[in-house]
Amino acid sequence: MPPVWDLPHRLHVQSSDDPWDVIPSLAAAPFLSGELPAARMVTLPDALSARAVAPEGVVEREVVSDRWGERLLVRSGKAVAMVEHRPTEGATVWIVAADAGAADNLADTVRARAGAGEEEPEAVPVEFWYATPRGPRSVSRSIDAPAWEEIEPNYGAAVHAQLAGLVGSARPSGQGRLVLWHGEPGTGKTTAIRALARSWRAWCRTLFVVDPEAFFGQADYLLDVLLDRAPGVDRTVDRATQWRLVVIEDVDELLRADARQLSGQALGRLLNLTDGMIGQGLNVLLLLTTNEPVTRLHPAVVRPGRCLAEVAFSPLSVAEAHAWLGGGGPRPGRPLTLAELYALRSGPSGPSGAVDVRARGDGPYL
Structure with missing residues (x-):
C-alpha cells in the first residue's frame, strides 16, 4: 500500500455547485497535496462577522449569501484560512499551515481577534448537540439570556429562594451532579435555564442535547460528548477548571417511575452519569426538566444525595399573580402560571388570546 500522501485525490466542481460550495475545496487542496499539512479548527460562537475574526492577509475568495452567511478564503503568510460565519451560529475558522507551530499561532491570533470585540453580557454561547x-x-450559537435580577419577580417565594441560591453558587463541591427542575408547563423553567447559563458562564460551558433518546440510548454518543471526543470541540480549554452544564429538556418518559421498562438502559446511564463510574472525574452537571410532578418520578432519580438542586416550579399564588400584574384590576381567582400572566398582560389580542383567570369550577370571577 502506498504512503498516505501518495494516495490519489481529486476535487470535482459540478454544474450544481455554487461559489459557496467551492471555497472549502480550495481550502482543502493544499492540505491534501501536503503543501500545508497541519490543520486546526476554531469555533467562535460570539463572532459578529467573518472579517471580524479573519486573520490578517489577502482575501483570495469571498462569498456572501442571504441564506447561509459569509465565507472567506484568506492567505496569511504561508497559511490558508477559511472563515465561515452564520448569523445564528457565529464563526468557524479552518486553518491549514506548513507546520503545527504556525497553525497554532494563527489559531491563537484568530481567538484573540474574536475576544477583542465588545462582549455582550446578555449573549451566552450554547452548544447544541445532536447525533448524525x-x-x-x-x-454553537449565542442566545439572549436575561440576568437573574430581571426575572426574579416571575417566581413565587418558594421557587425564588431555591433558584437564587443556585444561580449565585460557584463551582459545586461534594456529591450531587444532577439539577432537576419539575413542574407544569409555562412556569418559567426554560427562562431560568437561560439566566443560569448567563450567571455561570465564567466557569461553566452550557451544552444543550437536542435528542435525549439518542444521547442516553447510544453509549458512544454520550461518551463522545462527555469526553470531548467529538469533532469541532475546542481542546484549548482547561478541563481541570472548566465545568460543563448539560441541559436536556422535557425528559418526562425517561424519569417516570416505569422508566426502566420503557427506556431500557437509558435511565441507568443517566444515573451513572450523575454519581456513578461514568461521571467520576468529569466536571459535568446534568440539568433535566420535566412536566411530571415529583410523585411520578422514578425514586432512584430523586433519592437523597443525587441532586445538587431539585426545584419544583409552580404557578404564582393569587396574591403573587395580582402583584405581578401591577396590583390593579380584579384579583385572579386562582394561581396563574408565568405563561398565563404574560398572555394576560398582552390582552385578548395577544398571541395566546384571552386567559380565563376565574377560580376552578363554576365559581364566579373574583
Missing part, C-alpha cells in the same frame, strides 16, 4: 450517521455534531 457520522457521529455526534454540535452547532
